[in-house]
Amino acid sequence: MTTTPFHKAMAWIDAENAQDPNQETFQSQSYSKELLYSNRMFERLLNFEPNASQEIQIAAKAQHICRWKITRESYPMDRVGYLKWREDLKKFHAKTTASILEKAGYSEPFIARVSFLIEKKLLKKDAETQLLEDVICLVFLEYYLNPFVQKHDKEKLKNIILKTWNKMSENGHTEALKIKYSYENLELIKESLGL
Known part of the structure; x- marks a missing residue:
């Protein structure tokens, strides 16, 4: 069976998010919090836009990748601290995803586009x-x-x-x-x- 770069990338994103120590219960089942969020994002994207590009499918899946590694508490608990935390998270999610995509064999322009989307540029x-x-x-x-x-x-x-x-x-x-x-x-x- 051929595993495409897309399938590899998606599986690796899931594997990263499955390591989230924070658990969330949904319909009596316990999930790693960010894995559950990632699956909800992906599902909602395909329901909303069935013809979504691979770039945006990956960006949706990796939106919060490894989010628990940068805690809100590690920043000042004010508006400025909150905005800095959010900004640093976007860059961290984009960088983490870029290294997975590189490993999966994606081209530089593809990776740059996914990073652009994760960082929510030009909203x-x-x-x-x-x-x-x-x-x-x-x-x-x-x-x-x-x-x-x-x-x-x-x-x-x-x-x-x-x-x-x-x-x-x-x-x-x-x-x-x-x-x-x-x-x-x-x-x-x-x-x-x-x-």
């Missing part, structure tokens, strides 16, 4: 960067909004939802409204967006 201007951002926001709304609801007050939540919404395209908005939310979360989303 709103580059169609694939925007597609990736839409997928990130959809995965957040579907799977990760609920934990936020339990941690933050209503005003902060409304702000988070509005910021998420503003990052998305019209197609992303349409898709987001198809997600099956709890009654409370749907009401919160409507209130946040003034719907």
